[in-house]
Amino acid sequence: MFSQRFLKIWVGGAILSLLIVCGVAAPLLAPRDPQAQTLEDRLRPPRWLESGSQAYLLGTDNLGRDMLSRIIYGSRISLMVGVATVLFAGLVGCTLGAVAGYFGSTADEVVSKVSEIFLAFPFLLIAIAIMAFLGQGVGNLIMALMLSRWVQYCRVVRGEVLSLKERDFVTAAKALGGRDFYVLFRHVVPNTFASVTVIATFGMAIVIITEASLSFLGLGVPAHIPTWGSMLSEGRSYINRAPWLTIFPGMAIFITVFGINLLGDGLRDVFDPKLRRQR
């Protein structure tokens, strides 16, 4: 079970689980209130450095807030935005892709053209435009990311459905009197799940990076909510005097994305029929 084959999944999964635990149990894990400012203690270095304080393991930021608590709470936004975006974008994208692929003709035309329009823009640009229009906020952020991410699911599912619908088991299901929607969602769509799971994991990593980028640009969530991206952005002007303000949130983003990518990679190896046959 712990074979080489599943190593990536195990490591990636462990990192993701750690993130989930951090996010869910943030109030229990964080030593302090992430928003509580202690101005007298501002810019304290991490505990192990000279002049570091026992009270703050990873030091404090420019307003004297505990870095460790902020990073733990920051995982909530990353997790929430990552999961919600993947779910919504996956739902919308898969449904539209399945319908377009299965029914073809007008439905396919419309969905394909719309998705081509979305694909024509770099997706970070779409997200920035939507955020500038909607304004800051977690809900808006999820909406913006979802609108810029659904296309990926749609294209992949449409392609898979196009090939699946010609297979014998679909013809058989139809011959037995199955209605279109029943056949589509009972027999065809479940067969695309392997690919969707892989895109979803990679997609989640991309969404987390995008959330950090948008927060970095000041377009994410309001200033007082701690997120890794906004921590990086605020810490940047102190990079010479207090590098820990950027190092820790940067590492948090790196480890999270690394873990999720590892998981995605592992899942792809497992699901990929070509790789499976080689073994």
Place this chain on the structure above:
Amino acid sequence: MATKKVGVSRREFLKKSSAFAIGAAAWPQFLRSAHGASRDRVTIFHSSVADSIHPYNHSSSPIYGQWQHVIEPLFEYDFKRKDYIGVLAESWQFQGNKWVFKLRKGIKFHDGTPFTSKDVAFSVERMRDEKGGSLQAPNFKDIVEIQTPDDQTVIFVTKQPNAILLDRLDNRLIVSKAAGDKYGDKLYENLVGTGPYKFVSYQRGGHLVFTRNDDYWGPKAAIKEVIFKKVTEDAARLAALESGQADFINNVPDHEVPRLKKHPRIRIDQLEGTRMFFLAMNFAFKPWDNKLVRQAANYSVDAPAIVRNIFDGIGYPCNGPVGANVLGADPKLKRYPYDPQKAKQLLAQAGYPNGCDIQLYYSAGRYPKDREVCQVVAAQMVKGGFRVELISQEWALFWDKQGVNGGRLPFYYIGRGGLIDADTLYDQYFRTGTTRRTNYSNPDLDKLVEEQQKTPESKKRIALLQQAGKYIMDEALFIPLYNLADIYGTAKNLDWKTRPDERVMARDMRIK
């Protein structure tokens, strides 16, 4: 047996590698000496650069300084002499309800046409044209007529004797009437002035280019080309200065000052600024119409702590409605002490025993550390019983008719630049109808402000301003915060005289 030598000998290898090492070690030194400002071009990265090509579509100190490269005022304030000195005007006189300006002779516009009183009258009409996009019209509301009896004389006729007209006419920049007649609506794309620089180009997003006017009527500028580029991120401006991409930046973060003072290629200039920072309340919005809530807000904000902690002590908390150096400041006035308990009591009295929800607007990147300041203010106000939502907007949106100047924002963090006379602040923010920034209206205060504006005698005027200041503090019409130090970073070989009014002008620059 003879061996064949292959590749590099040991000696040759040592020679080459030591040459490379020396080169690599010397490279940064070489780079440092290589970049510096040049006579041909100075690049200025500024947090605030004109948001449009319309030179009257703003009322912001640094932007006055930018347009003043091309179009000039009648006079300007000399901070050393603490008085106005003539630019396009030679002299002026206050005669009852008239101000008579004698213009300098022999000045020519960039297109060769002579500068006359007609150009002044034409420019003022442009500045008064609010529909045409001017944001400077309120400065002329007391003027009933502009007379131009001859080419060298301009007379401003006011409704009543107006002692503060010079303050209103300061910063009013003059364009050419001939160019206006020629280009009509396209005047600003073809801006013609009398200044030491000519207009070259403007790009949206804040990229201004000027080139030297070699036929300038005054002393010729030393720098040939000037580029202003808008960069709102402190870190990005600083990185540009350190890499040599910019020769001049404003708003250097105070925490970087000790390090930069040791930098071999950079000089830091700092002085007490004339920009006063405060939190303004809009009386058209609840709960700001309630005096108790306003007082509670005053009690819950600790400006000295913000200066001490966020600005490393490089700042000057206001002890009244204006800073100590401003004309009309009252040394007897005190700011509301920091007392969150008292704030809570007042809120409860005002009918908010469970706290009060407010929104605090600001424009991130516009002022030094504004984002941090607003977060600290929010945290302080929470202790005083408020629940604060922070909202950051793009400057153009924040300042324009959709925002502050349309009276649309309930509570906001703002700085009033070039504040040397308390009247400017009182008139703009608290007098009925001058602007819509706070929508405040009170006949008693209006009377005081009007009275001092009519009073030429300085002592009497100051006493009236102090009376108005006391009223403003008693009624807690806003939350005065502090003046900051203006901190500039320049290439070391760029010689520049700092000014307290945030204007950066290439005519003041020399290359050493």
